[in-house]
Amino acid sequence: MYSFTKPKKKQFFKEDTKLWLVFYAISVFLYVSFALFLLVKAYFYSKNNQIYNQNIITLNTKISSLTLQKENIKLQKTIYEDIMVKNSLIKDSIKNLLDLIPDPITLNKFLLKKDSLIIYGITPTKDVYNLLMLPPLESIFTKTDTTFYQMPNGWYKFKSINKLKGNNETAFN
Amino acid sequence: MKLPSIKIKLPKLKIYGIDVIKNALFFAFYISMTLFIIAFIIAPSVKIFKNAKNSYFLSKQEFDNTKQNYRHILEQLTKLQNQNQQILNAFKRNFNENNFKLFAKDYMNIIKITKQKTIPYKNQFAKTSYIITAQIKSPKNFYDFINNIKNYKNIIRVYFPIDFEKSNKEINLTFKIETYRLLTAKAEEKAH
Structure with missing residues (x-):
């Protein structure tokens, strides 16, 4: 039999089904992209977090060293002041003794x-x-x-x- | 054996050529899929993200506080160092007998300086004793000497025994001094 119209290829999916599938694909892609974006962001946060923690440890070590230096200076100052007071006391003692005569x-x-x-x-x-x-x-x-x-x-x-x-x-x- | 084929025939309801039932099913599937993705992919990701973000900001805040504390302590240390520079330098210097004689010549005539012993003091310092034999014109010279010893470049303590003996117009004076020095300063010097 001969037909004047060419035979149409039978489509596997209908137009509206295709549209839905594309819509699904785009949605899944966006959802997964969003989840990936969050995970990447979380990864960078945790990486920076590690850097901050490392810096905190370094700073705490420095703070301990500075505190020790501060204590040393205070100790030296205290010893100096103590010595000067004792010198002054010795001077006063001799003075008092001589005034006693x-x-x-x-x-x-x-x-x-x-x-x-x-x-x-x-x-x-x-x-x-x-x-x-x-x-x-x-x-x-x-x-x-x-x-x-x-x-x-x-x-x-x-x-x-x-x-x-x-x-x-x-x-x- | 041939499996029985199950054929589901959906009822067809078309409005303006649109298959309402099929589209409703697609929509329902879409909603289910979205809920599934939210529950099993997005929600855990958001949770991980939130935890990471909270930890990050906590660490950042702790870091800022620590940094501020560090700067504060550094500032205090610098201030302390500047205020006590003279004392700190004095603890680092070696005692020099000739220099001490030069300093004391305004108050007394030093005849002899005898080094006694060096002992550790409070773990970080070395204490060295010297016996000074000198002549002074009046006790006032000795008082002035003690008053001005705080300006000397070493840390010096005047200590017992102190012996005053009258001799013609002068007074023979014998007394002990103790000089204090940082042990670490000694170690630093050796290292250089």
């Missing part, structure tokens, strides 16, 4: 130790020493021993040994 008594030598003081001097009479010099010494030291030697002119040379009770105590520092 009454006019009639002459001092020849004194030896200041951590827990003792030895004074060598000359006094016109024993009473002058006992009245003017002994009381302040007794108020500072726990033990005071004085030895007198009479000189040819009648005055007395004396040696006064003053001690503190405890080994760690000091009257001057």
Whole structure:
């Protein structure tokens, strides 16, 4: 049989079905793309997160080092200030000791130790020493021993040994 | 054996040439597929993304805080270093006897400096003792010396025993000094 119209190829899918399939494909592609986009973004976030964590560890190490340096400086400052205060105390102790010597008594030598003081001097009479010099010494030291030697002119040379009770105590520092 | 073929015949309802039933089924399938993709692909991705984002911002915030703290401590350290430069340098220097004599000559005439011993002090420092034998004109010279020792380039402590002995017009003075030095400064010097 002969036909005047050419035979139409039978389509596997109809037009509307094709449209749906394309629509499905586009949708799936967009969904998957969106999910992939989120995963890539999450990957970069976690990568940056790791970098930040690494930097935090480095910074914390640096902070520990700086804190140690700060403590060292504070320690040096404290030691310096402590030494200067102690120097000042020693100066004041000597000053006070020399101010303690009454006019009639002459001092020849004194030896200041951590827990003792030895004074060598000359006094016109024993009473002058006992009245003017002994009381302040007794108020500072726990033990005071004085030895007198009479000189040819009648005055007395004396040696006064003053001690503190405890080994760690000091009257001057 | 031939399997029985099941043929589902959908009813056809056409409006303006559009197969309503078929399109409704496609639409229903589309909705199901979307829900399935959301449930099993998008939702887990969003969850991963959110977790990563939260962790990132937490880390960023912690990093910013740590950085700020670091800068603050660095600033404090620099300030401390600048304020205490003289003290820090003094702890690093070696004690020089001639230089000390030069410094003390305004107050006393140093006759002899005898080095005693060096011992560790508070783990980080070395303490060296010296006995100074000198002559002074009056005790005031010694007071002035102690007052000005804080300006000297080493850390010096005047310590016991202190011996004053009158000799003609002058006073013979014997006293101990202790110099303090950083042990690390010594190590640094050796390394160089």
